[in-house]
Amino acid sequence: MTKIVNHWIGGKTAEGASGTYGPVTNPATGEVTTKVAFASVEEVDAAVAAAKEAFRTWGQSSLAQRTSILFKFRALLDAHRDEIAELITAEHGKVHSDALGEVARGLEIVDLACGINVQLKGELSTQVASRVDVASIRQPLGVVAGITPFNFPAMVPMWMFPLAIACGNTFVLKPSEKDPSASVRLAELLAEAGLPEGVFNVVHGDKVAVDRLLEHPDVKAVSFVGSTPIARYIHTTASANGKRVQALGGAKNHMLVLPDADLDAAADAAVSAAYGSAGERCMAISAVVAVGAIGDELVEKIRERAEKIKIGPGDDPTSEMGPLITATHRDKVASYVAGAADEGAEVVLDGTGYSVDGHENGHWIGISLLDKVPTTAKAYQDEIFGPVLCVLRADTYEEALDLINASPYGNGTAIFTRDGGAARRFQLEVEAGMVGVNVPIPVPVGYHSFGGWKDSLFGDHHIYGNDGTHFYTRGKVVTTRWPDPADAPSGVDLGFPRNH
Ligand code: NAD
Numbered sequence: 001m002t003k004i005v006n007h008w009i010g011g012k013t014a015e016g017a018s019g020t021y022g023p024v025t026n027p028a029t030g031e032v033t034t035k036v037a038f039a040s041v042e043e044v045d046a047a048v049a050a051a052k053e054a055f056r057t058w059g060q061s062s063l064a065q066r067t068s069i070l071f072k073f074r075a076l077l078d079a080h081r082d083e084i085a086e087l088i089t090a091e092h093g094k095v096h097s098d099a100l101g102e103v104a105r106g107l108e109i110v111d112l113a114c115g116i117n118v119q120l121k122g123e124l125s126t127q128v129a130s131r132v133d134v135a136s137i138r139q140p141l142g143v144v145a146g147i148t149p150f151n152f153p154a155m156v157p158m159w160m161f162p163l164a165i166a167c168g169n170t171f172v173l174k175p176s177e178k179d180p181s182a183s184v185r186l187a188e189l190l191a192e193a194g195l196p197e198g199v200f201n202v203v204h205g206d207k208v209a210v211d212r213l214l215e216h217p218d219v220k221a222v223s224f225v226g227s228t229p230i231a232r233y234i235h236t237t238a239s240a241n242g243k244r245v246q247a248l249g250g251a252k253n254h255m256l257v258l259p260d261a262d263l264d265a266a267a268d269a270a271v272s273a274a275y276g277s278a279g280e281r282c283m284a285i286s287a288v289v290a291v292g293a294i295g296d297e298l299v300e301k302i303r304e305r306a307e308k309i310k311i312g313p314g315d316d317p318t319s320e321m322g323p324l325i326t327a328t329h330r331d332k333v334a335s336y337v338a339g340a341a342d343e344g345a346e347v348v349l350d351g352t353g354y355s356v357d358g359h360e361n362g363h364w365i366g367i368s369l370l371d372k373v374p375t376t377a378k379a380y381q382d383e384i385f386g387p388v389l390c391v392l393r394a395d396t397y398e399e400a401l402d403l404i405n406a407s408p409y410g411n412g413t414a415i416f417t418r419d420g421g422a423a424r425r426f427q428l429e430v431e432a433g434m435v436g437v438n439v440p441i442p443v444p445v446g447y448h449s450f451g452g453w454k455d456s457l458f459g460d461h462h463i464y465g466n467d468g469t470h471f472y473t474r475g476k477v478v479t480t481r482w483p484d485p486a487d488a489p490s491g492v493d494l495g496f497p498r499n500h
């Protein structure tokens with residue numbers, strides 16, 4: 001029997017009323033296993049109304065109450081790691097160990113939210129003028145929305161809601177319609193932890209649901225993570241509707257390898273970061289820039305390692321890489337490899353046409369490695385979001401840096417070198433939001449913020465960390481004077497108030 005995933009509104013399951021459902025496929029088998037309800041405008045309105053009602057009390061709740069619920073949620077999440085990872089593997093396709101890693105990185109943000117009392121401490125200046133004190137405080141916004149992509153169905157929502165609700169907001173999540181089950185399980189665990197009804201809501205669906213959130217007058221802020229064209233659209237539309245927006249987009253992450261680097265370590269890192277999660281990570285390394293004479297040796301080391309990757313269903317513990325999310329996406333990824341030679345690249349490994357015995361209908365593609373890729377090739381210019389690594393050659397550090405900085409994307413980047421001076425220069429000169437030095441996937445820990453530059457992020461706040469707290473609160477400054485009875489009468493003074 002086909003499983004049905006429904007909305008979560010006001011602390012309970014809300015069956016889809018629109019009559020529209022989307023299919024959810026197991027990428028390893030190609031079988032439609034689940035129907036997910038698609039929300040109508042009215043259903044989104046019901047979720048926002050529940051969140052608005054809940055904000056009346058949640059917005060006034062004590063920090064002690066919020067953190068005690070978050071600590072309980074953290075314990076439940078910890079206890080249910082495996083179960084959530086299984087839901088992710090069944091709908092996304094990534095291997096179980098990778099899905100567990102995603103849950104662990106989401107949990108880091110819950111850790112951060114458990115300490116929200118420290119982050120929301122505010123500032124107080126006493127005696128700024130005679131008997132005058134000034135306090136800066138931050139307060140919640142109200143109802144905030146999160147719209148998330150398929151590639152991290154548990155982690156990316158957790159980049160958003162733990163901090164948002166810790167700050168006193170209420171939340172409406174519109175997760176990816178391709179792998180919706182994890183978000184509902186998170187909602188159930190939040191309820192079990194004692195989160196009051198309506199503080200966290202989930203509406204599933206497509207553009208209809210998203211557009212309603214973007215225009216709803218009671219939604220005060222929108223956090224989005226997804227592809228660049230949709231991120232740009234979300235930023236433009238939500239901003240035009242007067243909302244605070246952070247919209248994280250796509251990426252093409254470069255790894256620069258200098259001639260002095262440990263080439264074995266660099267090859268290990270390139271293979272792990274390019275092909276992990278079948279390349280469906282916004283922080284995947286998709287372009288290696290080899291500087292100087294090391295190119296051939298580096299490509300050979302990458303090829304040797306990449307060829308050994310075991311591809312198979314995510315629930316098989318021996319699999320290292322699973323299938324792609326849909327057959328359509330798999331075919332698109334394959335088209336970049338098929339066209340690469342005509343565009344001037346050398347095809348070192350061609351993963352197209354790959355299949356896994358017993359799972360012939362899965363969305364499989366093997367490992368592809370393209371060398372000497374010209375910057376004009378579509379395989380270099382586009383975000384492929386699959387297990388395809390492009391290697392480019394540069395004669396000097398400066399040439400490599402210019403190439404990276406010419407990319408319209410600026411999410412993550414890495415340098416591999418033993419030269420501290422070169423690494424320092426790169427940190428300062430590269431145009432990207434997250435930089436790794438001998439670290440291929442520099443996803444910041446929860447207490448630093450995550451975000452790219454250029455077409456990888458629209459808005460001026462990165463996500464989670466201090467930026468997250470700032471995004472989900474607004475500032476208020478209170479100036480207080482308690483005159484002493486002995487003070488001289490103040491009298492009328494039409495001049496602009498001065499501190500003295
Ligand atoms: P996507 O942009 O297709 O979808 C993201 C969300 O937007 C989903 O919830 C989807 O339902 C909704 N959506 C899709 N089309 C829409 C439309 N026309 N109007 C309104 N809403 C729409 O992204 P995806 O394919 O789910 O995820 C992969 C993309 O996300 C990649 O580009 C990847 O780089 C990016 N991503 C970025 C980050 C980051 O931190 N920068 C993190 C993860 C993923």
